[in-house]
Amino acid sequence: MNIWPRPVQKPHPPVWIPGGGSIETWRWCAELDYVYSYLSYFGYKNGEATMKGFWDEMKRLGKDPNPYRAGFLQFVGVAETREEALALYREPAEYFYGRCLHLDPRFALAPGYSSETSQRARVRSAVADAAARSGGGASGQATGFEAVVDQGYVIVGSPDEVAEKLRGVATNLNVGHLMLLLQFGNMNRQLTEYNTELFAKRVLPQLEPLFDDAWEDHWWPRALPAAETVQPRELRG
Amino acid sequence: MSEPSERHVQVNGRRCRVWEKGEGEPLGFLGGLRGLPRWPRLLDLLAERRRVIAPSLPGQPGATGLEALDDLADWVTASLDLLEASGLDGADLIGASLGATLAAEVAAFSRASVRRLVLIAPFGLFDEREPVKDLWATRPDELPALLSTRPAELAAYLAAPAGADTLEWSILMARASEAAARLLWPLGDLGLRKRLHRIQAPTLVLWGAEDRILPPSYAKKFASALGGWVEVREIADAGHLVELDQPDAAAAAILGFLT
Numbered sequence: 001m002n003i004w005p006r007p008v009q010k011p012h013p014p015v016w017i018p019g020g021g022s023i024e025t026w027r028w029c030a031e032l033d034y035v036y037s038y039l040s041y042f043g044y045k046n047g048e049a050t051m052k053g054f055w056d057e058m059k060r061l062g063k064d065p066n067p068y069r070a071g072f073l074q075f076v077g078v079a080e081t082r083e084e085a086l087a088l089y090r091e092p093a094e095y096f097y098g099r100c101l102h103l104d105p106r107f108a109l110a111p112g113y114s115s116e117t118s119q120r121a122r123v124r125s126a127v128a129d130a131a132a133r134s135g136g137g138a139s140g141q142a143t144g145f146e147a148v149v150d151q152g153y154v155i156v157g158s159p160d161e162v163a164e165k166l167r168g169v170a171t172n173l174n175v176g177h178l179m180l181l182l183q184f185g186n187m188n189r190q191l192t193e194y195n196t197e198l199f200a201k202r203v204l205p206q207l208e209p210l211f212d213d214a215w216e217d218h219w220w221p222r223a224l225p226a227a228e229t230v231q232p233r234e235l236r237g
Numbered sequence: 238m239s240e241p242s243e244r245h246v247q248v249n250g251r252r253c254r255v256w257e258k259g260e261g262e263p264l265g266f267l268g269g270l271r272g273l274p275r276w277p278r279l280l281d282l283l284a285e286r287r288r289v290i291a292p293s294l295p296g297q298p299g300a301t302g303l304e305a306l307d308d309l310a311d312w313v314t315a316s317l318d319l320l321e322a323s324g325l326d327g328a329d330l331i332g333a334s335l336g337a338t339l340a341a342e343v344a345a346f347s348r349a350s351v352r353r354l355v356l357i358a359p360f361g362l363f364d365e366r367e368p369v370k371d372l373w374a375t376r377p378d379e380l381p382a383l384l385s386t387r388p389a390e391l392a393a394y395l396a397a398p399a400g401a402d403t404l405e406w407s408i409l410m411a412r413a414s415e416a417a418a419r420l421l422w423p424l425g426d427l428g429l430r431k432r433l434h435r436i437q438a439p440t441l442v443l444w445g446a447e448d449r450i451l452p453p454s455y456a457k458k459f460a461s462a463l464g465g466w467v468e469v470r471e472i473a474d475a476g477h478l479v480e481l482d483q484p485d486a487a488a489a490a491i492l493g494f495l496t
Contacts, residue, residue, distance in 0.1 A: 105376050111415035111422075116408050123404050 254299025272297025296416025
């Protein structure tokens with residue numbers, strides 16, 4: 001008798017892999033047909049180079065550019081108007097980018113954490129970033145709200161503005177799965193619910209049809225047919 | 238200071254650089270945490286009297302192949318292969334830091350491989366009353382002053398040579414650091430204490446009086462556990478990297494011991 005539960009999906013449920021830009025992870029995801037989910041805290045502008053690298057690698061490996069192969073993390077703050085959004089999300093964004101990303105340099109680059117190929121790619125892109133920014137260092141991350149919004153770490157605005165921006169992000173980065181952080185920094189329950197509800201009711205419907213005319217999402221979990229499910233037995237009193 | 242000659246030998250099917258200079262009886266040198274990014278003054282001084290042969294361990298500058306090294310047995314085997322291929326089987330052998338650890342392991346596992354031994358601040362023992370500094374939990378900007386009493390000279394020693402691709406040089410230094418971590422992480426205690434009695438080769442234990450990685454008191458711990466004739470010398474105004482901080486004093490002590 002084998003007591004280990006096995007997945008009912010054949011061969012397994014869809015697998016999503018979180019990544020930070022390692023080339024080996026892209027290759028691994030391509031080989032095993034997993035979703036590559038780029039978990040950047042620095043928004044769609046900084047994510048562009050990484051996602052371009054991902055898609056170039058998929059092309060090189062002969063994989064189709066199905067946007068559902070990819071996921072992307074983005075901070076979002078929605079309100080009735082842009083002015084309201086700017087007022088509501090300033091403090092949580094500054095709290096997060098000013099306080100929550102501390103990484104002790106003793107542990108930032110432990111030997112063996114990343115391959116030589118990835119080290120090369122990272123140094124090259126850091127050098128390119130530094131060259132592109134006028135005067136800013138490669139490691140100079142924004143912490144003030146204006147810069148955080150300007151550099152796209154957080155997308156804020158009215159529902160229509162956010163929807164338009166996210167459509168652009170999804171199209172430009174070719175990502176079919178957006179992982180949205182609607183709670184960040186010191187955001188309280190009330191504001192989190194407000195943000196989430198506005199997003200669900202007024203932004204999401206504008207995004208859902210994107211890509212579906214051209215691509216199928218093979219990586220979304222599917223419910224079992226009702227005939228194959230088992231209802232729990234009533235508890236005996 | 239003239240350049241050493243360069244050749245390559247194979248270990249695990251990968252190329253390892255061997256630097257060599259001087260004439261006379263062969264004298265081996267295994268480099269420390271970053272291997273030999275440059276030919277140092279200590280080896281020049283030794284080469285005035287001996288044929289100095291300095292092979293690069295896998296992962297150190299001039300050698301690849303660290304992926305093949307998973308455990309101590311792999312490192313000892315690779316070191317024996319490297320020493321034999323470089324013409325150092327049965328020769329006098331100097332090791333510094335990580336290189337001294339491997340020199341000691343080789344001498345313990347294979348007594349005939351080493352004639353006389355010079356250990357410059359080897360890792361390998363751990364005393365919780367005077368703990369070894371955890372190199373891999375240290376801020377990179379604090380390292381030079383922890384390793385050397387001459388941090389500015391150390392920075393120049395480790396910097397990319399003129400004309401070298403600085404990106405590739407940084408990869409090379411990271412590779413050496415990974416190789417060191419593969420052997421020594423976190424604190425370098427590989428169980429050497431249980432094997433030190435097997436080292437019958439006459440041994441000079443050299444330690445920097447200002448070593449901030451391995452306390453100088455470790456010299457006595459090594460000396461009391463070694464199986465053969467032992468001499469201990471503490472070098473004043475030298476940190477963990479004795480060979481860089483005080484090359485003249487180190488050369489004098491080594492040549493005095495070997496003569």
